[in-house]
Amino acid sequence: MRMVVLGLGYLGATHAACMAELGHEVLGIEVDAEKRAQLAAGEVPFYEPGLPELLKKHIDSGALKVSGSYAEAAEFADVFFIAVGTPQKKGEYSADLSYVESTIDELVPLLSDDALILGKSTVPVGTARRLSERADELAKDIQVEIAWNPEFLREGFAVKDTLHPDRIVVGVFPGGGAEKVCREIYGRMIADGTPFIVSDPPTAELVKTSANAFLATKISFINAIAEVCDAAGADVAAIADAIGYDARIGRKFLNAGLGFGGGCLPKDIRAFMARAGELGAAEALSFLREVDNVNMRRRTRMVEITREVCRGSLLGKRIAVLGAAFKPESDDVRDSPALNVAGQIQLQGASVAVYDPKAMQNSRRLFPTLDYATSAQEACGEADVVLVLTEWQEFVNLDPYEMAQVVRERNVIDGRLCLPVEKWCQAGWNYRS
Structure with missing residues (x-):
């Protein structure tokens, strides 16, 4: 089939390349000229394993083309995917749908034949119906159908999740x-x-937001249990393992630690709460406010533990932060817990050196005042405390004996419960988590 993908950010570029891999002829529309030029050259402007090879393969074969013209898009096909961003509105919980709305406003008046527009973006329930009404107003003697086909991608596994999804809705x-x-x-x-x-469109819209809300709840649940474990002297990892054997619960997403971040879960649960309030069902999702609160408390707690290890004051201390991306196998630093902690520690008077295998460029743009290192060893040079805040395999595999040679004090705080504890303790480190 011939199809158009509107918006070639993380979601759109992945979807376009994967649709080409399935044998379709794809035109990707990207209004950002710099990003468009990169993609047209077969280069991915962000880190996602497997995507650069797939994108270049289909750019070179001609199965995937890139343009900035909505007029060209309207001529190219009669099936369109909306894959633009829906960020959180500034100063509000609700989602900013201006990019989604603009795709309808720009595309539909240019259409000369009946068309199908499939939404991939994560939107509040009711959006498809509103966009359908808007498309009817703009269409010129043609039928423009709106349907919703939500994505369920995990950063770091986006190609696999697109080509081999758990389900299609x-x-x-x-x-x-x-x-x-x-x-x-x-x-x-x-x-x-x-x-x-x-399903109907409202159900499809709610499937996506419900999935994200459930995952966020599961993560915050185990982190709330971790708070109780701190007070009781219990082992949260052992608790997670034990309850994870229960088939009704499962072990996935029960890793206690610094909590979730990124461009999806935080803003999506807030938008879900806001939309429930608009529908008169605010009480139904009031628990998500505490899910959000628990998540944010983990960041504050990491700063508190660092200050405790530094004997009550961070002033003049050198802190190494290993990890900047919100999760491994990604360069995404949106709402990154690691960078949030690094920034808070710097504000309390410490010198902070950050290293991440893939997210350095994005980190510098977001937090230009932090110091950045070119390796884990450089970041840890003369450090009073080492914080492991993103569970990259590179950090899990670090040799604690080698690292002991470069630090000032052997203090490590494992923010993701990912380090081999016995190995670090045997090397003389004061281990906290």
Whole structure:
């Protein structure tokens, strides 16, 4: 099939390359000229394992083309994916839908044939219906169908999650052809046994936000238990292992530590709360406010532990921060717990050196006043405390005996419970978590 992907950020670039991999002919629309030039040259402007090779393969083959023209998009195909961002509004909890709305406003007046527009972006429930009404107003003697096909990507696994998803969800309005088209688009995946779930658009919108809210709740739950463990002298990792054997609970996302960040979970649960309030169902999601609070408290607690290790004051101390991305296998520093902690510690008078295998450039843009190192060893030079705040395998594999040679004091705080504790303690380190 021929199709257009509107917006070539993290979601859009991945979706476009993967649709080309499935055998479709794809045109990607990106309004940012610098990003567009990179993508057209087969270069990915962010870190995502496996995507650069896939993108270049299909740029070179001609199956994927990049443009900045909505007029070209309207001529190219009659199936369009919306993959633009929905950031949190400044000073509010609700989502900023201006980018989503602008795709409809720019594209629909240019269409000359019936078209299907499939939403991939994470949006508040009710958005598809509102966009459908707007498309009807703008369409010129044609039928423009809106349906919602949410994404379920994990950063670091985006290509795998697109080509081999756990499920495909499509929310359609009655009487349209979206289901048939989507069955053709995803035919190979459906043939391989991927569940194909058809619902109405509000349900599809809520599937995505509900999934993110549940994951955030699970992470904050184990971190709340970690707070009790701190007070009781118990082992939260052992508790997670034990309850994880229960098939009703499961072990995934029960890793206590610094909490979640990134461009999805924090803003999505806040937008979910805001939308519930608009619908008159605020009480139903009031627990998500505490989920958010628990998550933010983990960052404050990490700063407190660092100050305790420094005998009550961070003034004049040198702190090494290993990790800046919000999770490993990503260069995404949006709402990064690691950088938030680094910034708080610097404000309390410490000298902070940060190292991350992939997120250095993005970190410098967001926190230019921090010091940045070119390796873990350099970051830890003369450090009074080493903080491990992103669980990169590189940090898990560090030799504590070698690291002991470069630090001022052997203090390590494991913010992700990822280090081999016995090995570090045997090397003479004061280990905290």
